[in-house]
Amino acid sequence: MILNREDALYAANVFIDYFQNFGRIDDYLRKVKLERMSNYPTSLPGMGPQDDMFSDFTMHPNDMEFECREVATEIFVNYLEITTSHAVEVSVPGKSIKWVVYEKNTGKIFGFIRLGSPTINSKPRNEFLGKPLDTLDSKVMKRFNDSAIMGFIIVPTQPAGFNYLGGKLLAAICCSHLTKDTLDKKYGGPFCMFETTSLYGSTKSSSQYDGMKPFLRYKGNTESDFAPLINDDNYHRLNDWFKERNGEPLVDPSASSRKLKTQTKMISIIKASLKDTPEHAKFISACDSAKGLTEKKRQYMSDFGFDNVKEYLNMETDELRKKDNYDRYSFEGVVEWWRNKASKRYETLKSDGRLRTELETWNCADDIDIIR
Numbered sequence: 001m002i003l004n005r006e007d008a009l010y011a012a013n014v015f016i017d018y019f020q021n022f023g024r025i026d027d028y029l030r031k032v033k034l035e036r037m038s039n040y041p042t043s044l045p046g047m048g049p050q051d052d053m054f055s056d057f058t059m060h061p062n063d064m065e066f067e068c069r070e071v072a073t074e075i076f077v078n079y080l081e082i083t084t085s086h087a088v089e090v091s092v093p094g095k096s097i098k099w100v101v102y103e104k105n106t107g108k109i110f111g112f113i114r115l116g117s118p119t120i121n122s123k124p125r126n127e128f129l130g131k132p133l134d135t136l137d138s139k140v141m142k143r144f145n146d147s148a149i150m151g152f153i154i155v156p157t158q159p160a161g162f163n164y165l166g167g168k169l170l171a172a173i174c175c176s177h178l179t180k181d182t183l184d185k186k187y188g189g190p191f192c193m194f195e196t197t198s199l200y201g202s203t204k205s206s207s208q209y210d211g212m213k214p215f216l217r218y219k220g221n222t223e224s225d226f227a228p229l230i231n232d233d234n235y236h237r238l239n240d241w242f243k244e245r246n247g248e249p250l251v252d253p254s255a256s257s258r259k260l261k262t263q264t265k266m267i268s269i270i271k272a273s274l275k276d277t278p279e280h281a282k283f284i285s286a287c288d289s290a291k292g293l294t295e296k297k298r299q300y301m302s303d304f305g306f307d308n309v310k311e312y313l314n315m316e317t318d319e320l321r322k323k324d325n326y327d328r329y330s331f332e333g334v335v336e337w338w339r340n341k342a343s344k345r346y347e348t349l350k351s352d353g354r355l356r357t358e359l360e361t362w363n364c365a366d367d368i369d370i371i372r
Helices: 005-019 025-037 071-082 123-129 138-148 160-164 166-174 177-187 232-246 258-273 279-291 309-313 331-352
Strands: 064-068 096-103 107-115 147-155 192-196 216-222 298-302
Touching: 005 232, 005 258, 005 279, 025 232, 064 166, 071 096, 071 107, 096 166, 096 177, 107 160, 107 166, 123 216, 123 298, 123 309, 138 147, 138 309, 147 160, 147 166, 160 166, 160 309, 166 177, 166 192, 166 331, 232 258, 258 279
Parallel strands: 147 192
Antiparallel strands: 064 096, 096 107, 107 147, 192 298, 216 298
């Protein structure tokens, strides 16, 4: 698809005008979040979704019990929208499990987990396996699709995340046999690999996934060569505009990461359409600056307690072999591991007078730290 010069300039200026407003990734994230929240419905005092969030910060980790409840998308998104700093995608193709994690004694929400189909290409995974996935080999791809899952959302409510290492609890649950058994029951399995990435790479020196051995291990940094998504209004307007000129969507509606792939296609078309024009260099410069807002992310991996995942995914064996510490990956086992860490954290914060006691939700405040 090639646009005429006038149309190409129109589409290019949408991107240029939008991304010139940001100098750092947190500037971008805050603007996107506040735009999303401007449309969030208001609620009466004591009847808002924030009232369902965990808020008893006198409670010691040793007194807590947890359960994961799979909920409808609308409920999940409604709660998550006021909690996470990122924009929430409602529709995600492929495998999907959406858990709200409750502290059972209070009946309040401690965090959110969304699992889905992993990306096909991953530099850290390729290095772990010793080679990229052979996407032309149906047996290899079936084995991978039946065995691997990715954590896209692992978000604690705040300040429970800060006070109790809530992010580590949720990540540990993702590595537990509760997760594996749920996936096996829903999709067949056997699942033997869980992956996730840190929200930030170079912007922040640490991640909630650090210090989680044996359950979760750092495997390397992803590659980053794309611009962050433009805001919803601009995206939907441009998407319809391109669709009208192309006669069909730029990307298959059932594709994973559809918005990112669509935007990448838009940028590619604009570049090709502006080739050999004075405006080409300006658009390339704007795209390069936008890419600077994204960064490589640290990727982490769990094996659910198996010691031959690499051989299994490489089709060198059809049997998964349990490690000696396999039972530590039980739901009770990972929660107990978290309790030990969370207790030290909680007691130190309490002793130092640094416990946070005010709920942090985006529908009640707009000055929340983006990078926590």
